Amino acid sequence: MHPSRCVPPHQVRQLTELPNVGPALAGYLRHIGIVDPQDLKGADPYALYHELCILDATRYDPCLLDTFISIVRFMDGHGARPWWAYTMERKARLACGSS
DSSP states (O other), X not given: OOGGGOOOGGGOOSGGGSTTOOHHHHHHHHHTTXXXXXXXXXXXXXHHHHHHHHHHTSOOOHHHHHHHHHHHHXXXXXXXXXXXXXXXXXXXXXXXXXX
């Protein structure tokens, strides 16, 4: 869903109601055991991305990690923002060698 149309985090009931999440991304989330948007509160988006990559034995586009960051931050109360708003954060963190 486009970030401008999102309901507040406490009202989100379906994965596709999260900012930047459509059916395909909702499928990735379910694949790693996230079935309720509330499951994302306090989650580590880097760990979620790593888990998906390991589970599928592939390295997904890092923009997927940006989206994971955006939805975890949203559920933690930081507002709905487009996924690309987190690209610089991801690049800086990964450049430091922490994930």
